[in-house]
Amino acid sequence: MQGQRTTPDGQVADAVKGNWVDIHAPAWSRPYLRLSRADRPIGTWLLLLPCWWGLALAMLTHQDARWQDLWIFVGCGFGAWLMRGAGCTWNDITDRDFDGRVERTRSRPIPSGQVSVKGAVAWMGLQALVAFGILLTFNGTAIAMGVLSLVPVLVYPFAKRFTWWPQVFLGLAFNWGAMLAWVAHSGRLETPALVLYVAGMAWTLFYDTIYAHQDTEDDALIGVKSTARLFGSQSPMWLRRFLVATVCLMGLAVILALQPAAPMLALALALCGPWAMGWHMTWQLRHFDAEDNNRLLMLFRKNRDTGLIPLIFLGAALFV
Template identity: 50%
Template sequence: MTVDAHGLPDAAPRNWLDRYAPLWLKPFGRLARWDRPIGWWLLLWPCWWSAALAAIAAGRPFPPLWHIFLFLVGAIAMRGAGCTYNDLIDRDLDAHVARTRNRPIPSGQVTPRAALVFLVLQSLVGLLVLLQFNRFTVVLGFASLLVVACYPFAKRVTDWPQVVLGFAFSWGALVGWSAQFGRLDLAPVTLYAAAIAWTIGYDTIYALQDREDDAIVGIRSTARFFGARSRAGIALFFGIAVLLMGIAFVAADAGPLAFLGLVAAIFHFAWQVATLEPGDTDNALRRFRANSTTGWIIFAGLLLDAAIRL
């Protein structure tokens, strides 16, 4: 089955949505970014890291599988809801950017009213997931909505919208821990800060794709702010992320396998920075997507560390 004319340039090639979904579902799937799973993976990783780190601190051989499943469903639902909300707010800006003008709302495939209904449905799925946790985690989850609501406006007022995205996308680093302990401690708070730095790094890579169009329409980003120093800026925030993760691991009394995974992640970060070509949009997109592998590396180290203690 061939991809129809409304496929988007940063979608995964030959993704399931374009190949198999019925025609009526495709625009809504694109609105939720179902054809670009990297987004929900990046939202999910802080949740899973935190859950695994909490298992280490609690002396468990593995984080609760029910929590792992709930975080997966919640990440897919809330990433879709966040993208739908973002596209509703940005529909006029998106129409003037080459990479986004074909999105469902500015291209007319989905009306704003239909997008709003779809947003509510996805949010209800996220709410159902959140209500499975303890009261502290439910309150903590609701607190994240304020940050999510602010993100689409950040790019209009600051050169650092990636920081706001980091606040939103890293929230799972708090939730994964609180779901097991019903509280927050130094380890999850430090992991949250690390995930924010990681988000600034990878989303700067992502923003390299749009620097020229963003300058024309007035969208601000760290990619524009760093300019010719983008590679150095990305390396700086990846380095901060590693340092803060190390502190979080120490605070949770993690063992050598967790730190071995972190060392492997350092090499993966170094590869991203060394091979990044800021002027090549395809190269930037591939390096951005590679951060899902970073997530797997860190998670594997934490899981092995928890398991070996048994």
């Protein structure tokens, strides 16, 4: 990783090469877009996909698709982009001293001096305000759920300072949309949505443990905790456990949602989603190498495809 610090034009070390921010965005906006991780879109996908799972499963459960669901689908997309940006900005504000001491993160906008803390706070507030405007177009219960989601978002950056399991807090925040989108469709929170939420948390433990292995040496030096440091050489065993938990819990959510009213073909299609997702996670596990940072980052980014797999099958089941 040596030599991957801030480049003359301010690019961040682990950004996607040739991304639209570095090439097409106006120069004045680039530090703020980098603060929101717009040059690293995988996080938006990981926040958005549980929302779409929840919406699709709710539509299957209640056997009703309305025009409002199209807006929920689109609104979740905009909201995920904005709240991921606001959350990452908050994370970088709280972690600015740590980030400056870690090779992979010292090129981020705040520790590299591209954005001041006051500027970052204003940018975070703007993103959150626009996201709140979108949330207000949903029903009252969904609005309350959205406001409540701020609790794990605010806590997460501090979790690695007091627990070896900060990925649990990331899972609490990143999968909240599975419940929110369900409630936006149905008006109430139901058991399948809760089980789907926990399935998403298991998935987060899987992919973020892989991601955290990039920083284990630096984290040990500065005293930051993570599941990657906790598990060490036993990470493959734990990743396998998280894989099994993800598949079983998502399968249970589907069964609870669709039985006994849904057609058997719809149930079978929907259950193919967690099954195929599990195989994609198995492929990641086979290629896991804790000593190869490039591979770790590649596997982490592949989780966009992992999360799309069950969504495709849930979408297919909607047409049965």
